Amino acid sequence: MKNFFLFLFLTIASVNPLFSQSNLLESVKKNPSDAIKICNKFKELNSKGISASSDKAIDFVSKKNNLNPINAEILSIYVIGLHCPQVI
Numbered sequence: 582m583k584n585f586f587l588f589l590f591l592t593i594a595s596v597n598p599l600f601s602q603s604n605l606l607e608s609v610k611k612n613p614s615d616a617i618k619i620c621n622k623f624k625e626l627n628s629k630g631i632s633a634s635s636d637k638a639i640d641f642v643s644k645k646n647n648l649n650p651i652n653a654e655i656l657s658i659y660v661i662g663l664h665c666p667q668v669i
Contacts, residue, residue, distance in 0.1 A: 585634075590658045602655055609659045619645070619657070620665035633661060633668045 609616050622641055623633040631637055634657070642660075643653035661668055 616660045616664045619660045623668040
């Protein structure tokens, strides 16, 4: 599964190279409480059989953080990697 997220991250990174992805990473590092809230939502979705990489999960992150879907997916990957690697 980690390989999938790495592949997904690299794919997304190549699609949108102009956006500063380091800003997304820094936002996750500087706001762990926000990241943990996202993790809790992912865990809730997982308990219902919904993946953290599903459209529903990405839509949640997108709306919560006012991001386009690509950046929401990148943010989700950072959140999962740093704060909740157990979610799927």
